[in-house]
Amino acid sequence: MAQEALNRIAALYAVEREVRGRKPEVRQSVRMTRALPLAGALKDWLEHTLAQVSVKSGLGKAIRYALGNWPALVRYCEDARIEIDNxxxxxxxxxxxxxxxxxxxxxxxxxxxxxxxxxxxxxxxxxxxxxxxxxxxxxxxxxxxxxxxxxxxxxxxxxxxxxxxxxxxx
Incomplete structure (x- = not known):
């Protein structure tokens, strides 16, 4: 399950590599059309997976943290000035x-x-x-x-x- 999460996150970073250094309008457009759907699929997968793991497990805690901070995690898709990470x-x-x-x-x-x-x-x-x-x-x-x-x-x-x-x- 953890490997699946990493693969989905890697797909978001692959999109980011393609737009790094490009104009803000391009970054935002690509992020909205390609990264945001991937992020949505990741969220769906996280919600589904959370029902299958113990909420007290390390994976369960990580999933709850990600879902609890979801708006902040996908904010970079809406604003081209923001990087995917810090x-x-x-x-x-x-x-x-x-x-x-x-x-x-x-x-x-x-x-x-x-x-x-x-x-x-x-x-x-x-x-x-x-x-x-x-x-x-x-x-x-x-x-x-x-x-x-x-x-x-x-x-x-x-x-x-x-x-x-x-x-x-x-």
Whole structure:
């Protein structure tokens, strides 16, 4: 049963792969004509399957969760600006989540704030298509002689040539 659910979800992702990067009008049209019927069939299958499994089983809990959140799950079909999932956002915060336990050992509030500043600078450099190590090396070379009232001149987009912003893998 779980494999059947995965196959049905994979069909929705196959439609999404076809429309990724296309104009919003095209995405919405294809989603409404192809993905929405697949989603409807998935919902019917989930409702039918729920009657066959224990509601306390892992599969039963997963099906009840999906059915309870159904409007949110199919919202992407109606609005071309919405992605099918939040994987892009999840990938962007992954380093922060992985390091969360380490932040408990920053040593002090000041150490935690310094770590937050460094992570923000690294993230900003990456988002602006700037290699973080080269950026930080340049900042460290210049900061000692740099006037404090011009510190914003050391921000990534002022200091380094900006390339194409980094695109996250799908």
């Amino acid at each position: 994987n892009t956002a999840e990938r962007s915060i992954r380093p922060l989540v992985l390091g969360r336990r380490n932040y408990l050992f920053a040593g002090s509030d000041g150490g935690g704030q310094s770590a937050a500043v460094i992570y923000s600078l690294i993230g900003t450099a990456r988002l602006n298509g700037i290699e973080p190590y080269a950026y930080l090396r340049t900042v460290f070379e210049r900061i000692a002689d740099h006037p404090i009232n011009g510190i914003d001149e050391l921000l990534p987009w002022h200091l380094m040539p900006v390339k194409q912003p980094v695109q996250q893998a799908a």
